[in-house]
Amino acid sequence: MQGGAWLPIAFEVVLLVGALAVLLVAVVAGRDRRFWGPAAGLAFAGAALAGVLQWREVSTSGAGLFFTAQGVSFAKSPMVVMDGLSAFGAIVLGLVGFVGFLAAWDLVAKVGRRGPELVSLLLLSLAGLHMMMATPNLVVIFLGLETASISFYVVAGFLRRQKGSAESSFKYFLLGSLASALFLYGVALTFAATGSLTLYGGNSIRDFFSSTIVTQPGILLAGMALMLVGIAFKVSAAPFHQWAPDVYQGAPTGAVGFMAATVKIAGFAALARIFGAGLVSQVDTWTPIVAVLAAVSMVVGTVLALVQSDVKRMLAYSGVAHAGYILTAMTAGVAGVPAMWFYVSTYAFMVVGGFAVLSTVSGSDSSKVPLDDLKGLVKRSPEMGWLMTFVVLGMSGMPFFAGFVAKVFSFVTATAVPAPWPANDHGYLWLVVLGVVMSVVGLAFYFRIIGTMFSTPDDQAELQEAGLPVRFAVIVSAVITVAFGIVPWPLIEAVRDAFPI
């Protein structure tokens, strides 16, 4: 194998080394961000590069399972998988992480001496998130989930002197722990029902289903449901979303984009891995419930976003709705993976870009971002105003923006495969109709944001210029939002190969 045995775990290795390097450089050379910043940037870029190498390897030599533990009886199973899903996920996570890191650059300046800690936490979390999608082992998925979650709890409360930040961190921690516990319980029940913790490879859950007819599925079903709860919590699908607005609002604005975008990427990839690939034989059982989650998310996210007055809360609820649209794609089972990838990878950039703009408007260490902060943004800073307009139009699903293609792709996917419940050939048509209606309703608050930005500012004060990295992050996000809206085809081609084995 080209690139040696390290390639399957190269993404994690690069990030972990990067995290250590940042801390070491800060100790040895000094805490000025000019010293350790490049190391962090290199680590993010290197991680994306590792993803690209994995992608090439997968497309030339095919996918594979690695790091099989020998000698342990029940764990005689692979720990790492490298396939289209994990490689594509690595690329997206690496790029979004890099852009998100740039967007957090002003925040890094604000926290001063504690900058290296913040950035190394971001690096660590990214490694954990990729672990969630690059392993066939349910316990390793849980480990990845916890690695990322604990990093994020700390990041959310990084400005501990601010009441909002500390409170949001604590809330996130309590509720996140509950969700993790439920997920772990689900893993345990699944193990109890199938005798395996591995999705594929030797003695796996897939093997179990191919050789066994389950007559008493109760324990298995409960396990599936609880694992789904854990993932739904992470991707902030309703009714497991309540933490999101509070945490988004309380956490430092500069880092919210990074947190919100990357966790969604990993969460949906893990969903595709566990349910799409691992529990593929149970597809008729779990897609209806995913459809219900999707429906509730779309309605709750959209309706509650309408009544918010804080932009961060608004974007949080919009994220709930978007989780619903992405879940809509996954109702097609594993066939929904391309649409899921298209949606989540473009949406992730919109989230990072959107919060980056908010951090330049209200300050990267702010908690609350009332809608009035955006008033007249186009006048005060035409660059930020217009870029934000593009990003918000992308989120709203306007034609010629990536969000539109993503929605169409998702909706078409959901109606392409016959649905088991209610049984019919047109898939989840009711869900798609609901999704279209909700998209229309959602326009109201997206246009409210845009309208506010185009209104006359109260004071003509020019916006304080954001740092170059942050501006770069916003530009990249807006360009991606527009580019994949007009020419979506290259990305659509790519995600066609981003399947789990």
Added chain:
Amino acid sequence: MTDFLWLLVALPLAGAALNLILGKRIGEPRSGWFGFGLIAISFVIGFGASLGFFAGTSNPQTIYLFSWIPAVGADAAILWDPLSALLTMIVTGVGALIHLYSIGYMHGDDRYPRFFAFLNLFIASMMILVLASNFAVMFVGWELVGLSSYLLISFWFTKPEAAAAGKKAFVVNRIGDWGFLVALMLIFMTFGTFDFRTIFENAPAMFGVGAGTITAITLLLFVGAAGKSAQIPLYVWLPDAMEGPTPVSALIHAATMVTAGVFMMARSAVLFELAPVSAGVVAVVGTLTALLAAVIAVAQTDIKRVLAYSTISQLGYMVLGIGVGAYAAGVFHLTTHAMFKALLFLGAGSVIHALANQQDMRKMGALRKAMPITFITMAAAWLAISGMFPFSGFWSKDEVLAAAFARGGAWLILYVIGLGVALITAFYMTRLFAMTFLGSSRWDEGVTPHESPRTMTVPLVVLGLGTVFLGLFNTPARHAFEHFLEPAFSGVEQVEGLSIGLISTLAVVAVIVAIVGIIIGLRRYNTEVLPDETGAFWRRALAAFGVDDLYGRFLVAPGKAVADWWASVVDPKVVDGAVHGIAKGAIGGGERARAVQSGQVRWYAAVVAIGAVALVVFLLVLGGGF
């Protein structure tokens, strides 16, 4: 020439972008001339590319631009056939004149360049809609038209009425868009593609006449058309949209946006042929819209509102044309209406301009001398819309009515109502004309009307010539227009022609009706003192029979109430309030702050737990775990 058709979209789009970004630097008159120039070039390109259709030497063709979403048959491609060629010429031709007119009309506005940016954007959106080769791209144009019209109607957004009107237009149109969207989904599920040609070629083979699927699709398409083309019950946005600048009213109400629905239905003619029930619904709704709007127009006092309701009424005629299967006649009326209605609006704008923004006709009168060019051109438009021989409106309206007559049977009722509407139309247009230009002057003190500048009168004259002569292209003796459109409606059976004798009889009846309406109008309003119009009918008609109020009470208010209820009951903040209240009662005021914090998290955790239990139960039931 067809190689350059992509410029039809690109040029206005470039104009919009440049005016938006560099408008301030380009400066006041130049940004207007720049926008006008681009649209004029577009018109030349469109005209040049249409020559083949005039000569009858070209066939419809699809010009591929680039791949957009090939999986659903949605390429960025141009379907260039007589129908799209015609609409292109109307949109860019009338559009160019309106740009020219706006150069003078918008003089001195703070956001002058932005206005032209929006106008250009509107034209670009219309061109996307018109040139689309599939439903998906058409929908893109459709939505962009909605967006740009919203921007234009609420251009003077500091006026609360204008902002509200823009919002209303947007919301009402969304209802229509919803119908269109669902129709698109049904189409995709049925045909597996959005491509026009594939759909229209396969539909007749796949379905018999009256098939349920097609009926559903066409009815939903009509919901979409009713939103854009202001038909019952979605017409309410159009009168309010008069709050926008007058050139916008002309652009949106005459040439473009409102005709989008008619165009879309004409484009889908093959489908409507397969669904007689839908066609019947379309015809009836069109006729009733024509009638209702005409009656309301009779009592309006604001000159632009009269024209708004008259637009709705005329759109009813076009929709009737589609419904009776006379697609060419409907499109023909669309064409002539684009001319004379644009002229009426621009003329009204000229009058309003001259009287220092006076829109109330009761304060006009005797403008004949002061504004000769406006007077003459408006007179042509007045006679045209009244259906006077040989002006353009006569030929096209007659064509629609004759088609309804030719169907016979119950369709005759529609014919009779249509004829009645023609009488009312002649009456209220005469009322408008007489109150504005004839009789005694009732101007406000200190107002001295004057003829408008050259940039405003030139478009009036050009449109006036069109209004007078355009109808002669398509007389019963020489159906040039229908032959021109024929390639666009191949595979669609047109209504059988009537004998020349019968046609002449119908024409004579129509002219008599028009003359009667005009005479009644002149006798009543060409006087020194205006007749008293405060009776019960006049008051009710002036208030548009309270339809808006009705919508407000039965649709908007409950909707608001539901939204408020949702917001107040579901919004966590308020839920917290409840939890807070309970906690306060239980623990006491001293620990209030702590109770709020822990209560919130506890509540969230409870919801997570409840949700998890629900999920488990749901899966167990579904998977047979019990």
